[in-house]
Amino acid sequence: MKEYTEDELKYKAEAYCSTAEHCPSEVISKLNLWGADDVVTEHILEHLKKERYLDTQRFCKAFVRDKYRFARWGRMKIAQALRQKQLSSEDIAAGLDEIDETEYCENLKELLRQKSKTVSGKNEYERNTKLIRFAVGRGFTVDEVLRYIKQKDPDEFMD
Structure with a gap:
């Protein structure tokens, strides 16, 4: 494996951060992969933050939107995925604030509408349980899902 100087690592990290939004833990992983020690990694992270290549709030907002x-x-x-990336609660909350509530509800309704076409059960209770399990697995809360499941016409998941 080639050994890089601190300047080479800095340029590689800048290029890496220029292509897409990344969080500090991803950059640290890359730097470790490239052979940077802890001191060099810390210097490069400070530089990337100062030059705005690395911005955790901006990353959270982009991640949430995507x-x-x-x-x-x-x-x-x-939120769980962002916590696994070792981001602060404040940054995660700022990212989650970016969610457009109307679009979010439309996504959930469309997911439930599509899934309800393929889900079968012995009765409505079993079918609804499968839909709830599916949506909760996608990261929606039970309350959010029940708002649409309890409606009479399964083809029209509306408010």
Whole structure:
């Protein structure tokens, strides 16, 4: 494995952070992979933060937007993923504030609508239990799911 100087590592880290939003734990992993020691890693992280290559709040906001829009995750799953990335509660909360409530509810309704077409059960209770389990696995709370499951017409998950 090639050994890099601190400047080379700094440039590699800048390039890595320029391509997409990353959190500090991801950058630390990359630096460790490239052979940086703890002192060098700390210097590079400070530099990246100072030059705004690395911004945890910006990362959280982008992560949340991508996950609820494209992956259609619920708040619980998004928050858990951000906690696994060792981000602060304040940054996670700021990211979750980015969620557009109307779009979020539409995502949940559409997920339930699609899943209800493929879910079968002996009775309505069993079918609804499967739908709830599915949506909770996607990171939505039971309360959020029940708001739509309890409606009479399964084809129209509306408020």
